[in-house]
Amino acid sequence: MSETVMQIRDLGLEFPTPRTLVDVIRRRPARVVRALNGVSLTLEKGETLGVVGESGCGKSTLARCIVRLYKPQHGGIHYRGEDIFASESKHDRDYNRRVQMMFQDPYSSLNPRMSAGQILEEALRVHGMRPEKEIPARVAELLDLVRLPQDAAAKLPHEFSGGQRQRIAIARALAVEPEVLIADELVSALDVSVQAQVVNLLLTLQEELDLTILFVAHDLRLVRHVSNRVAVIYLGRIVEIGDSETLFASPSHPYSQALLSAAPSLDPDEKGNAIRLEGELPSPLNVPPGCPFHVRCPHATDICRKDVPALRPIEGRGEVACHHAEEVKHHA
């Protein structure tokens, strides 16, 4: 049986927007962006959980909450049974070491004035991973691990290509021997041919080091390829979560169906089955009542406009948050 590494329960996070002068004069209350509205999920040891959704749905916010860049207002995250927001400085640093994040933009997430070697050394020193004299050897080992040449240690980030920079970011995360990696759009900024190299590396390292990965991305094909399980997020809520192959082969939630069918196929003759969504993602400033998807949903009925559907298990599928999950047949 797999062991649960991380338990996220009912996570809610709101960002207040600053009141404008007009708001103050008209005595309008400050508005809030509801980025996360009760997200619950678990991460099992050694698995890859893919998180997909449109921009603004809260997938990056979720990733940032997990590494404590944001503190949620509701719910909590437990890592191996311990609440990560109940701060005890000693455990703090230990948690930071064991859960590492890698960012989307390889151009702004590395300090441009530090060489690749210094970036890795810093990570090793801060967490006291190795005695001082073993550090150079460990840096060499890490470069080797991510398939970078040894002379890379002396180079500055601008001397590397995008793909190589993401390798440095991976090496930096792995330097401190983490258990969980949070990959926020790790390969989105890379070209297709380079993307494949980084994904291959990630899969190999996961195998070798028994890593647990939360893979946030908007490229559905890629998420399908790397994930064991997938969570589909819409307006700060999980609408469907389940085994990657089942979910992609026969999505149950109307939103997952539309999202998956919108990804253009490589086969020129495979068209016509796409479900076209009307309209766009509502603003998180103004989340619709009831099911947040009902304004765009082709299957919406009265109950959808009133009650928020809970995430519930469906036989033979994963968990789906839809009042009509049983009736909605998959269109694939």
Place this chain on the structure above:
Amino acid sequence: MTTQTILDVKGLSTTFARGNSALKAVRDVSFSVREGEVLGLVGESGSGKSVTLRSLLGLSRRYGKVSGEVRWMGQDILSLPERKLRPIRGGEIAMIFQEPMTSLNPLLTVGVQLTETLKAHTDLGRAARRDRAIEMLDHVGIPDPASRLDAYPHQFSGGMRQRVMIAIALAAEPKLLLADEPTTALDVTIQAQILDLILSLADEMNMGVILVTHDLGVVAQTCENVAVMYAGRIVEQGPVRQVLRAPRHPYTEGLMRSVPQDVPPRTQLYSVPGTPPGLDALPTGCAFAPRCQNVKDICRTERPPLAAISTARLAACFNPVCNSMEASR
């Protein structure tokens, strides 16, 4: 049935000066577009696809040296002075850009930006321009167009802004639309809407489209013909079905295979080794040779010309990928 060729590009090259060296962003690119044809231009970042598009309309010539021949309806527009180019640019050939956020003027209402185009390229009166602007917004699927005319770009979402861009581009009923990554900044569900819109409008107005993208899926779903660019040159060209089903250039094959589709999950993906070369340090011979699996000695010393390999198909390779019994040349 033969339709008329509206754009004919021959030997287009664009060179930018950098210090004492020259960056050859586009090298000897030739293609043509027929009436109502949708041509895809694919390649990775830095392969010269956007610069090609900009060079067609004379947008690169302020910064770089453009040579070759671009014939629009039989007239060479590359040598045309700015003044004479102006009625064509925006009127007969329109362009939409990747970022709807930065390509609209944030200080002017959408209506002003739409009627501006109409004023420049049509002889409609003031009231007629306004009516036409409302009609265009309605056409691209913006709800309540009459009131949205007075809205500013920031009041629209990304997808809606791209629709406004399309409305502006199509206002003067161009014969050719240059679309530079029109959906890259948008979500997949919105991407599908926008591509559908461009295609149906192109069909309706019998307008040619050059669609620049890096997404092979988008090409597969929208284009009839495709040209694959690598390091400033077209390396393979032909009908979409044939090129994507049976790529002949090893680069095209590599691109196709690195997309995770129809491969067992969590297995190693095929990846093209190495990274694209810098434009200032191109290898002699074939630019793809250092990354190529089919490389032969001749590839390192001589550059393969873009030549016909079968009817309607071109590839620039000495040792193309074999899908049939056809032997390498």
